[in-house]
Every structure is written in C-alpha cells, then in structure tokens.
Amino acid sequence: xxxxxxxxxxxxxxxxxxxxxxxxxxxxxxxxxxxxxxxxxxxxxxxxxxxxxxxxxxxxxxxxxxxxxxxxxxxxxxxxxxxxxxxxxxxxxxxxxxxxxxxxxxxxxxxxxxxxxxxxxxxxxxxxxxxxxxxxxxxxxxxxxxxxxxxxxxxxxxxxxxxxxxxxxxxxxxxxxxxxxxxxxxxxxxxxxx
Numbered sequence: 684x685x686x687x688x689x690x691x692x693x694x695x696x697x698x699x700x701x702x703x704x705x706x707x708x709x710x711x712x713x714x715x716x717x718x719x720x721x722x723x724x725x726x727x728x729x730x731x732x733x734x735x736x737x738x739x740x741x742x743x744x745x746x747x748x749x750x751x752x753x754x755x756x757x758x759x760x761x762x763x764x765x766x767x768x769x770x771x772x773x774x775x776x777x778x779x780x781x782x783x784x785x786x787x788x789x790x791x792x793x794x795x796x797x798x799x800x801x802x803x804x805x806x807x808x809x810x811x812x813x814x815x816x817x818x819x820x821x822x823x824x825x826x827x828x829x830x831x832x833x834x835x836x837x838x839x840x841x842x843x844x845x846x847x848x849x850x851x852x853x854x855x856x857x858x859x860x861x862x863x864x865x866x867x868x869x870x871x872x873x874x875x876x877x
Contacts, residue, residue: 705860709853716846720839728835732827739823746817751779751805754788759795771795777803781811789813 757775775793780786791805791813808814818826 703857703860705853705857709850709857712846712849712853716842716849719842720846723842724835724839727838728831731834732831735827735830736823739818739827742814742817743820743823745809746806746814747782748804748806748816749779750802751777751791753793753797753799753801753803754778756799757793757795757797757801775803777805779805779807779811781807782809783811785811787811787813 754776758773772792773795774790775797776788777791777793778786778788787807789805791803793801793803797803806814806816817823
C-alpha cells in the first residue's frame with residue numbers, strides 16, 4: 684500500500700527519517716542522467732537527420748545523369764533482352780563529356796556483350812566524376828531517419844552510461860558507510876541484558 688498513489692512516482696524525493704544525504708544525491712543524479720540522456724539523444728538525432736537530408740538533397744540537385752558511350756565491347760554474349768530480364772550486368776569501359784566540356788573515361792555496369800558505341804546512362808558530380816544514382820526523396824528521408832536514430836541512440840548512451848557509473852560509485856559509497864556504521868553499532872546488538 685505504501686507505493687500506491689501519486690507518491691510512488693516520486694519515491695526518491697519523499698520525506699523519510701532514514702533517508703541519508705547520499706540518497707538525495709543519488710535521486711538527483713538519476714534525474715539528471717535521464718534528462719541528459721533524453722536531451723542528448725533527441726538533439727543529436729535531429730541534427731544528424733537534418734544534416735543527412737541536406738547532404739542528400741544537395742546530391743540530388745548537383746548530380747546529373749549523362750549519356751556515356753561504351754568504348755570497347757563488353758564481356759559476355761548474352762542477348763540484350765535476356766540480360767535486361769535477368770538483371771545481369773558486367774563491367775564495361777565508357778567515355779562521357781563533363782559539363783565543362785572535358786572528356787572522361789571510367790568503368791560502369793553494362794549489359795553483357797554491349798557493342799562499342801552503345802549508349803548507357805551514368806551519373807556524374809559537378810566535376811564530371813562518376814557517382815552512384817542519388818536517392819529519391821523518400822529514400823533520402825528513410826536513410827536520414829535511420830542515421831538519425833542511430834546517432835541519437837549513440838549520443839544518448841554517453842550520459843546514460845555516465846549516470847550508471849556515477850550511481851554505481853554512490854552505491855559503493857553507501858555500502859561503505861553502512862559497513863562503518865554496522866562496525867560501530869553492531870556489537871551493541873549482540874549484548875544480552877540481564
């Protein structure tokens with residue numbers, strides 16, 4: 684019955700003649716650790732999510748799809764229809780022109796047996812270097828959310844672990860105080876009165 688009602692949530696701050704100063708310190712450490720854990724996790728998660736979303740939006744705005752030409756026959760002999768339906772692709776050398784007019788070469792995935800001069804789509808950054816296709820808005824939002832959750836949990840772990848370590852030290856100190864007091868008063872309990 685003692686733990687029912689509104690006082691059960693605030694049991695660490697209730698008046699109690701047996702409560703010591705170290706008990707009050709522990710109550711404030713627990714409250715502070717939980718508040719810092721919550722604040723650090725939410726703040727770090729939101730900042731990471733926003734940063735990732737901004738970076739991915741910048742990629743979508745800056746990266747361009749250009750047409751590249753296969754410079755030598757790609758390995759393999761599969762027909763174009765069979766390769767497209769199976770999704771199988773091989774590495775092939777291609778050439779493309781960057782936005783500044785310079786020519787670039789590189790390797791990308793192409794259909795097996797692609798002839799020299801076959802057009803393929805590639806993605807490039809503002810400098811004309813090959814990049815992967817940027818994520819869509821929904822993919823970027825999902826990726827940013829997942830990264831935000833991971834960063835938030837990692838950031839929240841720091842004050843949480845710090846609070847647990849501090850509470851462990853407080854508990855050891857409390858046990859040391861109890862041992863000291865028991866050593867002082869324990870012998871009086873064993874005496875027999877006549």
